[in-house]
Amino acid sequence: SAVISQKPSRDICQRGTSLTIQCQVDSQVTMMFWYRQQPGQSLTLIATANQGSEATYESGFVIDKFPISRPNLTFSTLTVSNLSPEDSSIYLCSVVRPWSSYNEQFFGPGTRLTVL
Amino acid sequence: GENVEQHPSTLSVQEGDSAVIKCTYSDSASNYFPWYKQELGKGPQLIIDIRSNVGEKKDQRIAVTLNKTAKHFSLHITETQPEDSAVYFCAALTTDSWGKLQFGAGTQVVVTP
Numbered sequence: 001s002a003v004i005s006q007k008p009s010r011d012i013c014q015r016g017t018s019l020t021i022q023c024q025v026d027s028q029v030t031m032m033f034w035y036r037q038q039p040g041q042s043l044t045l046i047a048t049a050n051q052g053s054e055a056t057y058e059s060g061f062v063i064d065k066f067p068i069s070r071p072n073l074t075f076s077t078l079t080v081s082n083l084s085p086e087d088s089s090i091y092l093c094s095v096v097r098p099w100s101s102y103n104e105q106f107f108g109p110g111t112r113l114t115v116l
Numbered sequence: 117g118e119n120v121e122q123h124p125s126t127l128s129v130q131e132g133d134s135a136v137i138k139c140t141y142s143d144s145a146s147n148y149f150p151w152y153k154q155e156l157g158k159g160p161q162l163i164i165d166i167r168s169n170v171g172e173k174k175d176q177r178i179a180v181t182l183n184k185t186a187k188h189f190s191l192h193i194t195e196t197q198p199e200d201s202a203v204y205f206c207a208a209l210t211t212d213s214w215g216k217l218q219f220g221a222g223t224q225v226v227v228t229p
Contacts, residue, residue, distance in 0.1 A: 004159075031215045042205060042219045043160070092159055096215050103148055103215055107159035 002027055002095050004108035012114045013083050020079045021111045023093035028073035031096040034066070037110070038089045046091075049076045083115045118143040120208050122220025129196050129227055137223045139206035140188040148209040149189045150217070151180060155202045164191070196227045 003026040013019050023032070034046040046066055047057045055068040070076045080087055090110045096103055119142040129135045141149075147168035152160035166173045166180045166189065173180050177196075182189040193200055203224050207217040 033216070042221050045216055048214065048216065103209055104162060104165065105150070105215070105217060106162060107152075109159045112157075 002029065002097055002106045004093065004095060004106060006091075006093060006108040006111050008111060009109065010112040010114075012116060015083050015085065015115055017083055018079055018081045019083065019113060020077050021091050021093075023076045023078070023108055025074045025095050028098070029095040030073065030098055032070065032076050033094045033105070034068060034076075034078045035092040035094065035107075036089045037092060043092065046078070049078075080113065083113075085115045088113055088115045118146055118208055118210055118213070118218040120206060120218050120220045122206050122223060124223060125221065126224045127226070129225070131196055131198060131227055131229050133196055135191075135193040135196055135200070135225055135227075137191045137204055137206065137225075138188060139190070139208075139220050140186075141208040141218075142187070143208070143210050144184075144187065145210045145212070146187075146208040147211055149180070149182060150207050150209075151178075151191050152205045152207065153202045154205065154222075160205060193225075196225075198227050198229055201225055201227045 005024045007022045032049045035043045037043050045058050046061045047055045049055045049068045049070040051070050051073050067079045090112050092110045094105050094107045122139045150165035153163045154160045166182050177194045179192045203222045205222050206220040
C-alpha cells in the first residue's frame with residue numbers, strides 16, 4: 001500500500017480563519033481525493049485532485065470554500081476557508097495506486113479540525 | 117448515481133463469535149467493492165475487496181461475498197478478537213465514476229471479551 005502522511009494531524013482554529021492541510025505520498029500517484037468525515041458519520045467526497053488539471057468538486061462543495069492545489073504527483077493541499085463550527089470534521093486524503101489492478105484506494109491518517 | 121446502504125449500524129459480539137455486516141448497492145454497473153476498517157483516531161484501512169467477477173474472497177479470518185443478482189455484498193469476520201473492534205465501511209465503485217467510491221454509513225463493531 002502507499003504511505004500517506006497528512007499535516008497537521010489536528011488543529012483548533014477560530015471561526016473566520018483558514019486551515020491548509022497537506023497530503024504527502026511516498027510514490028507518484030495520478031488520482032488523489034479529498035474527503036470530509038463529520039463526527040460519527042461516513043466519508044463524503046469533497047473533490048478529485050488530479051495532477052495537471054483543475055480539481056473537480058462534488059455537489060455541495062465549492063472552490064472558494066475548499067481550494068485545492070496539486071503541484072506534483074506526490075503532494076496536494078486542501079484549504080478550508082472562512083471557518084465556521086460546522087467545518088469541524090476529519091479531513092482525509094486518499095490515493096489510487098497507479099499500479100493497482102483495480103482502483104485500490106488508500107487513505108491518509110486524517111486531519112482532525114475543531115473550529116471554535 | 118450509486119447508493120450504498122449498510123446494516124447494522126452497530127454490532128456487539130462476544131469474543132470468538134462471528135460478525136456479519138451487509139451492504140446493498142443500487143447501480144448494477146458497480147464492479148468493485150472494498151471494505152475499510154477505521155479505528156479511533158485513524159484513517160480508514162483497506163482490509164479486503166472483491167471484484168464483480170468473483171463471488172467470494174477470503175483472507176484469514178475475514179471474507180467477503182458478493183451477490184450481483186441481488187446487488188448485495190457482505191463482510192464476514194470469524195473468531196472475533198477485541199482488536200476487531202472498529203468502524204467498518206463498505207463501498208462501491210462504478211466503471212464510469214473515475215475512481216470515486218460511494219461509501220455506506222458504517223458499522224460500529226464492538227467485540228466484548
